[in-house]
Amino acid sequence: MVEGNFVDYIKIHAASGNGGKGSVHLHREKFIQKGGPDGGDGGRGGHIIVRGNKNMWTLVHLKFKKHFKAEHGGGGSKSRSTGKDGDDVYIDVPLGTILRDGETQDIIFEITEDGEERILVEGGMGGRGNWHFKTPTNQTPRYAQPGVEGEDGWFQMELKLLADVGLVGFPNAGKSTLLSVMTSAKPKIADYAFTTLKPSLGIVEYREFQSFVMADIPGIIEGAAEGKGLGHRFLRHIERNSTLLFLIPADSDDINEEYKILLNELKKHNPELLDKDRLLAISKSDMLDDELKAEIKKDLPEDVDHIFISAITQVGLTELKDKLWKMLND
Structure with missing residues (x-):
C-alpha cells in the first residue's frame, strides 16, 4: 500500500431520505x-448504513467522496398500496472503524466484524394513507399524513487498526525492517528518524499454514501522550493490539530507560494498555557477541520477557514467532 494512501481519519456528511x-x-x-x-x-426513506468489510485496511476510498444522500420514499397510492421504500446507501469501512458525532464527538458505534451493519442515519417514516383515519363519524376522510423528513449531519470516522501484534518503539528502532522481513509488507525503510509516518500491516506466516497480523506503528517520542510528534494519531492504533512487541536496538544508550519511557507514554495515553501481554525484543543484535549479551541481560527490566533478534541476519526470528504465537494463543 502506498504510504500516502493510508487514511485513518475522515469527516463525512450523511443525509437519509424523507418518508413518502x-x-x-x-x-x-x-x-x-x-x-x-x-x-x-x-x-x-432510505437509511445511511455503515458496513464492515474485512478486505479494507484504510478509509482512503472516502477521501474524495464525503457526501452521502439516500433516496426518498415513494408516495402511497390507491387500493391501500404502500409507496416504494427509498434505496438505502451503504458505506463500507475497515474493521476497527469508530463513528463519532461530528459536533459532540460522542461515539455512536464501532464496526468490528465483517458484514456488520449499523444504521448511521435513519430514513423518515412514510405517512399514513387516508384509510387509517376512517371513523364512524367520518366515513370519507380527505386527508393523509405527510412523510417524516429524514435526518442529516456531519460524522467523524476514526480507524483503529485491528492487529494481533503491535510494534512499539522509538523512531529508527528497526520496526519497519522487522516487519518487511517477517511479512510480505513493504514499509518505507531508511536510516533516519520518522521514516514511518503511517501504520503498516503485515501477515506473519507461522507453522502449519497458520498466521497472525503484525502492525508497524510510527515511532513513539517522549511526550507523545500529550500530542508531541505524531501523538494521538498513532497511539490509538496500539489500543486494538492484543500483544505489544517492544523493539529497542542493541546500540541504545540505556535499554531499560527506553523501555520505561515507552511504557510511561502508553500508560499516560491509556492505562489499560499496560494490561496487554508484552515482549521485549533487542534488535540489531547481530553486532553483539555472547559476552555483550550477558552484560546487557543484567540491566534488562525484570517484569517482561526478552529476546535478542536481528532482522538483517534473521537471527532469533523463528524463536520470536514461537513466543508471539504462544502469547496470542495462551
Whole structure:
C-alpha cells in the first residue's frame, strides 16, 4: 500500500431520505360509487448504513467522496398500496472503524466484524394513507399524513487498526525492517528518524499454514501522550493490539530507560494498555557477541520477557514467532 494512501481519519456528511406521503384516495369502480377511503401509506426513506468489510485496511476510498444522500420514499397510492421504500446507501469501512458525532464527538458505534451493519442515519417514516383515519363519524376522510423528513449531519470516522501484534518503539528502532522481513509488507525503510509516518500491516506466516497480523506503528517520542510528534494519531492504533512487541536496538544508550519511557507514554495515553501481554525484543543484535549479551541481560527490566533478534541476519526470528504465537494463543 502506498504510504500516502493510508487514511485513518475522515469527516463525512450523511443525509437519509424523507418518508413518502400518504395517499388521499376514495375507492371507485363500476357499480361502486362510494367505496370509502383506500389511500395507501408512503414508503420509508432510505437509511445511511455503515458496513464492515474485512478486505479494507484504510478509509482512503472516502477521501474524495464525503457526501452521502439516500433516496426518498415513494408516495402511497390507491387500493391501500404502500409507496416504494427509498434505496438505502451503504458505506463500507475497515474493521476497527469508530463513528463519532461530528459536533459532540460522542461515539455512536464501532464496526468490528465483517458484514456488520449499523444504521448511521435513519430514513423518515412514510405517512399514513387516508384509510387509517376512517371513523364512524367520518366515513370519507380527505386527508393523509405527510412523510417524516429524514435526518442529516456531519460524522467523524476514526480507524483503529485491528492487529494481533503491535510494534512499539522509538523512531529508527528497526520496526519497519522487522516487519518487511517477517511479512510480505513493504514499509518505507531508511536510516533516519520518522521514516514511518503511517501504520503498516503485515501477515506473519507461522507453522502449519497458520498466521497472525503484525502492525508497524510510527515511532513513539517522549511526550507523545500529550500530542508531541505524531501523538494521538498513532497511539490509538496500539489500543486494538492484543500483544505489544517492544523493539529497542542493541546500540541504545540505556535499554531499560527506553523501555520505561515507552511504557510511561502508553500508560499516560491509556492505562489499560499496560494490561496487554508484552515482549521485549533487542534488535540489531547481530553486532553483539555472547559476552555483550550477558552484560546487557543484567540491566534488562525484570517484569517482561526478552529476546535478542536481528532482522538483517534473521537471527532469533523463528524463536520470536514461537513466543508471539504462544502469547496470542495462551
